[in-house]
Each structure stands twice: as structure tokens, then as C-alpha cells.
Amino acid sequence: KAGVTQTPRYLIKTRGQQVTLSCSPISGHRSVSWYQQTPGQGLQFLFEYFSETQRNKGNFPGRFSGRQFSNSRSEMNVSTLELGDSALYLCASSLSSLYQETQYFGPGTRLLVL
Amino acid sequence: GESVGLHLPTLSVQEGDNSIINCAYSNSASDYFIWYKQESGKGPQFIIDIRSNMDKRQGQRVTVLLNKTVKHLSLQIAATQPGDSAVYFCADLSNDYKLSFGAGTTVTVRA
Numbered sequence: 001k002a003g004v005t006q007t008p009r010y011l012i013k014t015r016g017q018q019v020t021l022s023c024s025p026i027s028g029h030r031s032v033s034w035y036q037q038t039p040g041q042g043l044q045f046l047f048e049y050f051s052e053t054q055r056n057k058g059n060f061p062g063r064f065s066g067r068q069f070s071n072s073r074s075e076m077n078v079s080t081l082e083l084g085d086s087a088l089y090l091c092a093s094s095l096s097s098l099y100q101e102t103q104y105f106g107p108g109t110r111l112l113v114l
Numbered sequence: 115g116e117s118v119g120l121h122l123p124t125l126s127v128q129e130g131d132n133s134i135i136n137c138a139y140s141n142s143a144s145d146y147f148i149w150y151k152q153e154s155g156k157g158p159q160f161i162i163d164i165r166s167n168m169d170k171r172q173g174q175r176v177t178v179l180l181n182k183t184v185k186h187l188s189l190q191i192a193a194t195q196p197g198d199s200a201v202y203f204c205a206d207l208s209n210d211y212k213l214s215f216g217a218g219t220t221v222t223v224r225a
Contacts, residue, residue, distance in 0.1 A: 004157075033213070043158075043203065043215040056212055090157050092213070102148060103213060105157035 002027065004093050004106030012112045018079040021109045025072050025093030032074040033103060034066060037088040046089075049074055078111075086113045126222045133191040135219045137204035142185065144206045148213070149178060149189045153200045161189070161202075191221075199223045 005024045013019050025032050034046040045058040049068035066076040072093075078085055088110050092103035127133045139147070145166035150158035162173045164180050164187070171178050177190040191198055201218045208214065 035213070042217050043205075043213075045212045045214070048212065058212065092157075102160055102163055103207070104160060105150075107155075107157045 004091055004104055006089075006091050006106040006109050008109060009107065010110050010112075012114065013081050014114050015081055015083060017081050018077060019081060019111060020075055020077045021089055021091075021111075023074045023076075023091030023093075023106060025074070025091075026104060029093035029095050029104075030072050031094045031096065031101070031103075032068055032072065033092045033094075034074070034076050035090045035092065036060070037090055037108070038086075043090070046076065081113045083113050086111060122219055123217065124220045124222070126224060127194050128224050129194060129196060131194055133189075133194045133198070133221060135189045135191075135202050135204075135221065137187050137189075137216055139185050139187070139204075139206055141206065141208075144185075144208070146207045147178070147180065147187055148205045148207060149176075150203045150205060150215075151198075151200045152203065152218070158203060194221075194223050196223050196225065 004026055007022045023032055031050045033048040035043050036046055037043045046060055046064055047057045047066050048055050052068045063079045068074045088108045090105050090108045092105045094101040094103045148163045149161040151161050152158045162176050162178050164171045164178045169180050175192045180187045199222055201220050203215050203218045205213045205215045
């Protein structure tokens with residue numbers, strides 16, 4: 001079974017631009033979560049989607065948004081990019097709506113904002 | 115703030131020795147914990163998990179111990195190999211579907 005896939009793997013943007021990242025979960029997984037990883041802040045939770053609904057959101061500004069499609073694929077969008085948004089963005093999927101389900105991660109999208 | 119944290123940011127271990135990575139958590143209501151391994155350029159990889167109704171769980175060459183009294187968990191790696199070199203994270207999955215990660219311990223295996 002294929003793992004979590006994320007596209008693109010690498011991205012370079014300039015300040016003020018916007019970016020959309022894509023995540024395809026493991027087949028059959030319906031929950032998708034997004035995390036930001038930086039050297040200074042570590043891994044931080046952005047948001048989680050299940051059945052096209054956002055169930056939880058982390059402490060990030062409104063410039064960070066996401067959505068989930070009926071096939072469970074998810075996208076996250078960052079508008080008006082700032083230098084501090086440079087990070088590895090990780091997507092994780094889990095099987096169901098139960099909160100004690102293991103989350104499996106994709107390889108991430110490395111975003112560099114210049 | 116984060117609910118889990120690791121005691122040491124780095125650990126150097128001789129190949130073939132056992133490794134022990136420690137993690138402390140602060141939320142006494144935490145009831146599900148996961149250890150992840152992250153190699154350079156990759157996303158975190160699931161290693162092993164444990165629920166609060168257990169105090170020990172074993173996998174292939176790995177053992178996780180949970181001490182709820184002192185809110186501490188550890189990951190033991192037997193016969194550490196060069197391929198075990200990575201950053202190890204403990205994480206607490208809360209009932210709002212959010213993983214809270216510790217800062218990570220970088221394990222370096224010496225030949």
C-alpha cells in the first residue's frame with residue numbers, strides 16, 4: 001500500500017506570494033493532519049480534517065488555511081508569505097475518526113521564502 | 115505549550131550497544147503516546163506506540179516503557195545499528211486529534 005504522498009517536495013517563493021501544498025493520504029485513511037517543522041519551534045500542529053471538515057486547528061494565523069476533498073486528499077494554503085514561513089510542511093494521515101489512531105507521515109514539502 | 119519533552123537533545127552510542135531515549139510529559143490526562151524516527155530529508159516514521167493502560171510494549175529491537183507515576187516514557191533500542199542514526203521524537207496524541215511533539219533527540223551511532 002502506498003504511503004502518504006506530498007507535492008511538491010520543494011518550493012521557493014518570495015514574500016507576499018501565496019502557496020498551495022497537496023497531500024494524498026494512505027488509501028482508506030480519512031483523517032489528514034498538517035504540521036509545520038522548523039529548527040526553532042520543532043513540529044507544530046496546524047490543523048486536522050476528517051470527512052471534509054476541519055476538526056481542530058493549531059495556533060497559527062489565518063493566513064494558513066486548508067481543505068479536504070471527498071477523496072480525502074487535502075490541500076493547505078499559505079497566503080501573504082513571510083520569511084518565517086520557511087519550513088518543512090508535513091502531512092499525516094490516519095485511518096478513522098478515533099483520536100487514538102496512529103498518524104503516518106509523508107515526506108514533507110520544504111518551503112523556502114525569500 | 116508543549117505537553118511532551120525530551121531530556122537530552124543528543125545521544126551518541128557505540129554500534130551494538132543499547133540506546134535509551136527519555137521523554138517526560140506534563141499532561142496527566144495523556145493516554146496515548148507514539149515514538150517517531152526522522153531521518154534526514156524524510157518525514158517522521160512511526161516506530162511504536164503505547165496506551166496508558168500499559169507500562170511496557172515491545173517491537174522489533176525496540177521497547178517503550180511508560181511510567182505514569184512520574185509521567186515519563188522511554189524508548190529502548192537494542193543492539194543499535196548505524197541505520198538507527200536519526201532524530202527521535204516522542205509525541206502525545208490528545209483527544210482533539212492533535213499530536214504534540216517533544217523537541218527531539220538526535221542519536222548518532224559510532225562505528
